Amino acid sequence: MKILIEDLRVNTIIGVNPNERTNKQEVSIDLEIWTDLQEGVKSYRISDTIDYKVIKKEIISYVENSSFNLLETLAYKICKVVLQDNRIKKVRVRVNKPGALSYAKNVAVEISMMRKNSLAKAYIGIGSNIEPEVNVRRSLMLLKEKFKVTKISTVYLTKAIPPNQPDYYNCVVEIKTNYDPFHVKYILRKIEDKLGRVRNENKYSPRTIDLDLLMYGNLIINSEDLVLPDPEITQRPFISIPLYELNEDLVIPGVNKAIKEIVKDVKGDEMKPLNAYTEELKRELFGI
Structure with missing residues (x-):
């Protein structure tokens, strides 16, 4: 049709x-x-x-x-x-x-x-402020075991929300997968558990790792278990700027805005790029 x-x-x-x-x-x-x-x-x-x-x-x-x-x-x-x-x-x-x-x-x-294949392109946000140098690396290696990891953004040092806790390492990775988005989220939760993520009533408490499914193709999902795209894409520079870095032609479904339009209104002044660390991760992920 x-x-x-x-x-x-x-x-x-x-x-x-x-x-x-x-x-x-x-x-x-x-x-x-x-x-x-x-x-x-x-x-x-x-x-x-x-x-x-x-x-x-x-x-x-x-x-x-x-x-x-x-x-x-x-x-x-x-x-x-x-x-x-x-x-x-x-x-x-x-x-x-x-x-x-x-x-x-x-x-x-x-x-x-x-289209060359039926694999969906998805984006995963990664954050850590408990031993972040170790846990971001470990999370990437575990993601690589489950998905085809195709790109990683610069890793940024960002201020925590609220600021009375350690700074975060934040980045975004692009993957390709034939798992449905609910199963992708299930896998992310299993990786978080493996890396010692503790959940409590305070959603802003420090964490070993935070893995969020930000986008899955062009799907729009609003369910109790999953919301896509992630509403924070338009609100958090440590999400939108890495997404733009990975794919400047990206369009955010639901919002129906190009990432180019979104980052025009975003300030990333307090984001410090960790270039040397990012290059180490790229060598481990892709051999480059």
């Missing part, structure tokens, strides 16, 4: 000429999206299908908060935004720039992109 969105008009910086780098221009976007819609047909629930309103809002936020030299790049990046939802198998994007050529009604670029 296929979803079509036609003539989605968005303003962005597009082109290489000086005036094109300062003034936004309108582009028109056409999309064809291939996915399995049978569950939605049977259940009548929007959660069982692809919400094209969400796709529209995500594309608008991403394109309006980005700039591009070429139509080809813009079309390619839109494909990546759409394929963030691992339920989508293939997308075709056509970007039109009317008036780009004199004597021509329109100039357009069309790109098709197909």
Whole structure:
């Protein structure tokens, strides 16, 4: 089955000429999206299908908060935004720039992109303020045993909330998995238990390790056991800045905002990058 969105008009910086780098221009976007819609047909629930309103809002936020030299790049990046939802198998994007050529009604670029596999891309936040140098490393090695860890952000030294306790080590990792998000959360809790995480009524108490599933593809979940995406993405610099570092083309579902838009309003002045420690972790994780 296929979803079509036609003539989605968005303003962005597009082109290489000086005036094109300062003034936004309108582009028109056409999309064809291939996915399995049978569950939605049977259940009548929007959660069982692809919400094209969400796709529209995500594309608008991403394109309006980005700039591009070429139509080809813009079309390619839109494909990546759409394929963030691992339920989508293939997308075709056509970007039109009317008036780009004199004597021509329109100039357009069309790109098709197909998902290579069904693995979901997910992001996990890691935090520790009890022996953090040891416990962040140990948590990463345990995550590597369970998932395909593909990227790690810079590890930052951040102030605790409230500040009357030791500072935190914080970072975010990108993984790929075929486990559903509830099972991912279950695995994270098991790793926390293994590393001596103690839970009590004070949710801000010091901890050996804190592993939070921040995003899972493009899924939006609001249940008693799991909320996705994590609401703190828009509130905590130690989450949004590492996410931007890992994937500047990321769009946050539900919020329907590009991470580029979110970090514009975020201040990370009190975050100290631990570059040497981060490089050690990368060598252990990826051999680089």
